[in-house]
Amino acid sequence: MCMRELEERIARDGVVKAGNVLKVDAFLNHQCDVELFDHMGAEWARLFSGEAITKILTIEASGIGIACVAARHFGGVPVVFAKKAQSINLDGEQYATTIYSYTKQKEYPVIVGARFLNKGDRVLIIDDFLANGCALEGLIELCRQAGAEVAGIGIAIEKVHQGGGDRLRERGFRVESLARIAAMDDETGEIAFA
Amino acid sequence: MCMRELEERIARDGVVKAGNVLKVDAFLNHQCDVELFDHMGAEWARLFSGEAITKILTIEASGIGIACVAARHFGGVPVVFAKKAQSINLDGEQYATTIYSYTKQKEYPVIVGARFLNKGDRVLIIDDFLANGCALEGLIELCRQAGAEVAGIGIAIEKVHQGGGDRLRERGFRVESLARIAAMDDETGEIAFA
Structure with missing residues (x-):
C-alpha cells in the first residue's frame, strides 16, 4: 500500500547518486518535513490498526523523528531508539547485536536498554530506509532477545530491487513500505516506483 | 519559566549517577514519551510566540524526536538536525564546526548541509540538555556561518550549576529551559530544582 504524497515528494526532491544512493535529505533524514512525517504516521496507523502496538522501536539517528511523530497516531505509545555505540550514559542490562552497514x-554495535523492550510488547519497527534489510535484522534480533513480538515493520522508502523487504516478508514479517522503488538511474536521475 | 510536568517526571523517573550525570533515558533520550514531548513543544511555542520561527535546529541523536514533535506547534516548520560525523551520504556545501563532549x-565534528540553513532564517535551537553549553555553541556557530539568526534556544533540562545557560544569556541569547536543576546528589539521589 503506497502513499502517493511520499512518492511524489521523492520524485520531486529526491536525488539519485552513483552507487545506488537515493538522497532524501531535503525532507526525510537531515531536514525533516514533520507534516509529511505526520501523514506517514497516520498511514501506518491505518495499515497496522488492529495490531495493538504497545511500543515503537527505531534506530538512531534518521528513524527517531519519523517514529516520534508517528507514535502520536498509535495512542502515544513509547518510542525506543536503539543506540549505535556504547555510551557511558547507557548502563544496566542491555540487549545488543551487530549490524553491517553497506553505506x-x-x-x-546496536544496543537497547533491557528495561525498554519487554516480553509481551507488540513492537512496530519503524525506519526511513529498507534496502538489504541489515538494520532491520538487527532490530528484530533485539526484539527476539527481549521476548517481544514484532507486530509489524513500517518503512518510509523500500528499495525493492535490493531484496531485503521480500526476504523479511518470506520469513513472515508484515512489512509496509510507504514508497517502493523498483529502479533508479543516476545518469538520468530517473526513479521508477514499483 | 519551568514546566511542572517535566520536573515531576524528572523527580520520579530521573536517576542521579556519579560524575554529575542525570539519566532520563526512561522518557527523554532512549525511550521517548511523545505525549510529554508534545506538551514541551506547546510550552516552547507559547514562550517563543511572536518570534516568527522559520526553522528548528537540533543535533543528533537525542534532540531529534523532541524537535520533530515540537515543530508541529510552530506551524510545522522544518527541523534540521546537525550530524555528528562525516557521512558519505552528506555531500554538497556544508557548514561545519567542532564540539567538545565532556560526556x-x-x-x-558537527555538520549541516548548507542548503538547509539560510540567511533570513529565524532559528529555534532545541536540545535535550544544557550543561556547559558546548553543543549549543556549536549549533550557534553553524547558524553564524549560514547568516541565520538564532531567535531562541529551547532546552528540556538545564543543569544550572554548570553555568552554560547563564553564559549564553549573558551573550544575549534567549534560553528557555523547561526544567532547571540547581543541584544533584548521587548518594541520596536527590534532585533540587532552581
Whole structure:
C-alpha cells in the first residue's frame, strides 16, 4: 500500500547518486518535513490498526523523528531508539547485536536498554530506509532477545530491487513500505516506483 | 519559566549517577514519551510566540524526536538536525564546526548541509540538555556561518550549576529551559530544582 504524497515528494526532491544512493535529505533524514512525517504516521496507523502496538522501536539517528511523530497516531505509545555505540550514559542490562552497514562499509554495535523492550510488547519497527534489510535484522534480533513480538515493520522508502523487504516478508514479517522503488538511474536521475 | 510536568517526571523517573550525570533515558533520550514531548513543544511555542520561527535546529541523536514533535506547534516548520560525523551520504556545501563532549571526553565534528540553513532564517535551537553549553555553541556557530539568526534556544533540562545557560544569556541569547536543576546528589539521589 503506497502513499502517493511520499512518492511524489521523492520524485520531486529526491536525488539519485552513483552507487545506488537515493538522497532524501531535503525532507526525510537531515531536514525533516514533520507534516509529511505526520501523514506517514497516520498511514501506518491505518495499515497496522488492529495490531495493538504497545511500543515503537527505531534506530538512531534518521528513524527517531519519523517514529516520534508517528507514535502520536498509535495512542502515544513509547518510542525506543536503539543506540549505535556504547555510551557511558547507557548502563544496566542491555540487549545488543551487530549490524553491517553497506553505506559506511563497517559493522557497528546496536544496543537497547533491557528495561525498554519487554516480553509481551507488540513492537512496530519503524525506519526511513529498507534496502538489504541489515538494520532491520538487527532490530528484530533485539526484539527476539527481549521476548517481544514484532507486530509489524513500517518503512518510509523500500528499495525493492535490493531484496531485503521480500526476504523479511518470506520469513513472515508484515512489512509496509510507504514508497517502493523498483529502479533508479543516476545518469538520468530517473526513479521508477514499483 | 519551568514546566511542572517535566520536573515531576524528572523527580520520579530521573536517576542521579556519579560524575554529575542525570539519566532520563526512561522518557527523554532512549525511550521517548511523545505525549510529554508534545506538551514541551506547546510550552516552547507559547514562550517563543511572536518570534516568527522559520526553522528548528537540533543535533543528533537525542534532540531529534523532541524537535520533530515540537515543530508541529510552530506551524510545522522544518527541523534540521546537525550530524555528528562525516557521512558519505552528506555531500554538497556544508557548514561545519567542532564540539567538545565532556560526556564522551572527545571532540567531534558537527555538520549541516548548507542548503538547509539560510540567511533570513529565524532559528529555534532545541536540545535535550544544557550543561556547559558546548553543543549549543556549536549549533550557534553553524547558524553564524549560514547568516541565520538564532531567535531562541529551547532546552528540556538545564543543569544550572554548570553555568552554560547563564553564559549564553549573558551573550544575549534567549534560553528557555523547561526544567532547571540547581543541584544533584548521587548518594541520596536527590534532585533540587532552581
